[in-house]
Amino acid sequence: MFKVLIVDDELDMAQNISRLLRPLGVETLIATEGEKGLEMLKSESPALVLTDLMMPGISGMDLLSEAKAWNPDLLVIMITGFGTIAHAVEAIKNGAYDFIAKPFSGDQLRVIVERALEQRRLKEENAHLKHELQTKNVGEIVGQSPELKKTFELVRRVAPMDTHVLIQGESGTGKELIARSLHFNSQRCFQPFIPVDCAALSEELLESELFGHERGAFTGAAGTKLGLIEVADGGTLFLDEIGELSPRLQVKLLRVLQEKTFRRVGGTKQIEVDIRIVSATNRDLLEEIRQKHFREDLYFRLNGITVQLPPLRKRQGDIQILAQHFLEQFNQRNHLNIKLGREVLNALEDYPWPGNVRELKNVIERSAILADKGIISLKDLPTELLSKEGFSLIEQDLLPSEFSLEQGFCEAKEQWIERFEQQYLTELLNQYHWNISQAAEKAKINRKTIHRLINKYQLHAK
Numbered sequence: 001m002f003k004v005l006i007v008d009d010e011l012d013m014a015q016n017i018s019r020l021l022r023p024l025g026v027e028t029l030i031a032t033e034g035e036k037g038l039e040m041l042k043s044e045s046p047a048l049v050l051t052d053l054m055m056p057g058i059s060g061m062d063l064l065s066e067a068k069a070w071n072p073d074l075l076v077i078m079i080t081g082f083g084t085i086a087h088a089v090e091a092i093k094n095g096a097y098d099f100i101a102k103p104f105s106g107d108q109l110r111v112i113v114e115r116a117l118e119q120r121r122l123k124e125e126n127a128h129l130k131h132e133l134q135t136k137n138v139g140e141i142v143g144q145s146p147e148l149k150k151t152f153e154l155v156r157r158v159a160p161m162d163t164h165v166l167i168q169g170e171s172g173t174g175k176e177l178i179a180r181s182l183h184f185n186s187q188r189c190f191q192p193f194i195p196v197d198c199a200a201l202s203e204e205l206l207e208s209e210l211f212g213h214e215r216g217a218f219t220g221a222a223g224t225k226l227g228l229i230e231v232a233d234g235g236t237l238f239l240d241e242i243g244e245l246s247p248r249l250q251v252k253l254l255r256v257l258q259e260k261t262f263r264r265v266g267g268t269k270q271i272e273v274d275i276r277i278v279s280a281t282n283r284d285l286l287e288e289i290r291q292k293h294f295r296e297d298l299y300f301r302l303n304g305i306t307v308q309l310p311p312l313r314k315r316q317g318d319i320q321i322l323a324q325h326f327l328e329q330f331n332q333r334n335h336l337n338i339k340l341g342r343e344v345l346n347a348l349e350d351y352p353w354p355g356n357v358r359e360l361k362n363v364i365e366r367s368a369i370l371a372d373k374g375i376i377s378l379k380d381l382p383t384e385l386l387s388k389e390g391f392s393l394i395e396q397d398l399l400p401s402e403f404s405l406e407q408g409f410c411e412a413k414e415q416w417i418e419r420f421e422q423q424y425l426t427e428l429l430n431q432y433h434w435n436i437s438q439a440a441e442k443a444k445i446n447r448k449t450i451h452r453l454i455n456k457y458q459l460h461a462k
Helices: 012-022 034-045 060-070 086-092 104-137 146-158 175-184 203-211 245-257 285-290 296-301 320-334 342-350 356-370 388-395 408-429 436-443 447-457
Strands: 003-007 026-030 049-050 077-078 098-101 165-168 193-197 238-242 276-281 304-310
Touching: 003 034, 003 342, 012 026, 012 104, 012 320, 026 276, 034 049, 034 060, 034 193, 049 104, 049 296, 060 077, 060 086, 077 086, 077 104, 077 447, 086 098, 098 104, 098 276, 146 175, 165 175, 175 193, 175 238, 175 276, 193 203, 203 245, 245 296, 320 342, 342 356, 408 436, 436 447
Parallel strands: 003 026, 003 049, 049 077, 077 098, 165 276, 165 304, 193 238, 238 276
Antiparallel strands: none
């Protein structure tokens, strides 16, 4: 819970401000003298200070100066009266976050305070994430495979460049971790990193989330709301599942990239923004362009540099490294010393991992919970990793007809996996009469993965 310090020589005004801020869920502290305000500033460490500009003794301007000297990152909002706007502008130049003029409504006060606290929250979160990524390099994307090393090298080279980046890879390969690494190793690292899942919201909600809205823009819009594009100003906007954007939102995003301006929903004012966009997709956007589902001009704007994340099945040698890494994390969190059996490591290597790294992490944590005597054995693994059904395609001679020992191992394995995916998914969907939700539940994968595979192999109900 954030603390907000209110400094005003009129107790009634300070108490009224405290009451108006109650819906925001903050803890309010009150001081009726500038001297007392300074004491509470250092003893309570508030996230935000609301101070009257004109007070006897230590004025609001004096308090601002002392506050910024003590903590340069502290946010201070000036409360001004009639005729003191010029002084408020001076306060802004001296480091105040903003000002609000009396008389003001509860909505006006809450909007400005909420915006300030959101900035404070994002700064704290980004500082934490920056520290994490600096100590872990590229987060939990660990491994020694040549494919992954190439990806790491490209990320290191492109991160400092202020260009838009498109990350391509299957679900669960770690696209958001790459996006965070790009941000926290760039010149924008001290500014916000704002992730947005374009597949998680309806078109209308996503538009409001991205662009914000003005009061009265639609039913239920009780006040002005900042969009995530505006919140990301100076930093990085990460658009996950960019291929899910509707044609209308593609046009609006293209304008942001071209003009570096946008308007809130229901607004008329053009707002300037300076953002770097990192986008990610598990779709083939060039195919989406050919099918008229994605704009070619937007694609070339987003695709300054492409970072291709390899699926786990193509990262030879990384499965065991990742399994040990996730198990170490689990052990540290739970103060345990569980180990992996040799036969388990072999089973993990033989599985195609359609859910990639995310699926592997879930399997390790689940198996560690079930493990007896401190060792994960085959009986602790999910049945889909070991059941005969999982390997029945080999028994049915469903290897590709062009399979040959003349092929490289990875190429042959990739062909088998593609045949496996097509056959398994076709039979699964037919069994459930193409009910995607039931099929996803049975296969223990998410609906988006099934949709991706349907599009990949152009499957159709018979």
